[in-house]
Amino acid sequence: MxxxxxxxxxxxxxxxxxxxxxxxxxxxxxxxxxxxxxxxxxxxxxxxxxxxxxxxQTPPPASLKESLFAKMNFDSVQEIDDTNTDEQTESTHFEAGPVTNMRPVTQEEPRVIDNVFNSVETKVxxxxxxxxxxxxxxxxxxxxxxxxxxxxxxxxxxxxxxxxxxxxxxxxxxxxxxxxxxxNPEYKTVHLAGLEKSPQSSVAAFWHTATNQVLLDVQNLPKPPSGKQYQLWSIVNGKPVDNGMIDQEFSGRVLKMKNTKPGAVAFAITLEKEGGNPTPTMEEMYVMGKVV
Known part of the structure; x- marks a missing residue:
């Protein structure tokens, strides 16, 4: 994994x-x-x-609580007083008469009811x-x-x-x-300097002489135009050896290229058609460096 x-x-x-x-x-x-x-x-x-x-972290605004309670109306609690109705009074008297015929007589007093037509309003x-x-x-x-x-x-x-x-x-x-x-002493560092085609260009090649592995660090190369791609070459016995195409996204990366052959004396980069050429286009050579 x-x-x-x-x-x-x-x-x-x-x-x-x-x-x-x-x-x-x-x-x-x-x-x-x-x-x-x-x-x-x-x-x-x-x-x-x-x-x-x-x-x-951002604490809640200090005014948040005050502004919230300010918008709410807390009325004082009002209690509903029960209105006591007038108590009914009854008067009792005895009518005069013979003692044997005396009996209590109850007489109701008339009650006055105020606001009989007024509805009672109850507040919850x-x-x-x-x-x-x-x-x-x-x-x-x-x-x-x-x-x-x-x-x-x-x-x-x-x-x-x-x-x-x-x-x-x-x-x-x-x-x-x-x-x-x-x-690493096992790698030979070869500095490829810019040529007339691109004087500001700079590339570093790392050649492992025991395995002939080649790694590349593109420090400065112009972005290739559409349909074009950079190709790395090594010079062995006076002949160019293809070391592979350089990835279009080459900035900030160490690129692994094709192995070279023993006895390489120089490395160079040319601008070729996308996918590469069997032989380098000398007029499109951007950088070159000798193995020291």
Missing amino acids: NIQAYIESGILEEYVLGTVSPQEKQEVECMSHIYPEIKEELLRTESALEEYALKH VTPFWARLAVAASVLLAIFAGWSATEMSKVKKDNEEMASKMGTLEKGFSYAQSLASLYR
Whole structure:
């Protein structure tokens, strides 16, 4: 498995952000247990995201709470007083008469009912805790929306940061490869300088004399026109040997070319038709360098 390609795929960053599917989550966790490099990169990504979020976190505006409560009307609680109706009074007296015929006589006093045609208006009072709960819900919804927006920004920033980190890692790997080639005594370094066709051009060839392997570092070459491609040659016994076509995306890369033959005395690059020629076009030679 290509561990580096898996790391550079971006799935670790999505795992940390929680945007992967359950299957992908299980895959990342499994791979991190199998490969220490993936686990180390996962921990480093989590740490970098946490550090970035803490560094760039934006607290809610201080005026948010005040402005929210200012828009809400909390009326004072009014209690409804029950109106007591007039109590009915009854008067009791005895009519005069013989003692044996005395009996209590009850007489109802007339009651006066005011506002008989006026409807009683009842006001429903909402408890204060209910209003407070509504306010808290609104506040929570606003805060959730604000948090989602901030999280979206963090995710975008994290993607940009991951892209920059990937570019830096590629640049670091490229620099390491070059340094290793320059220090390796098994490789002969041949500097190909620009000719009259392109004086500003510069290329470095690395020739492993034991295996005849040739590696190329294009430091400066004009972008080839459409339908054209650069071709590398080595001069062996006075004859050009084809060392292969140079990839169109040659910047910032160490290119592996075709092996040369023993006894190479020089290397050169010409501009040929796309796909190459069996012999070099001398009028289109851009750089050349002798083996020292």
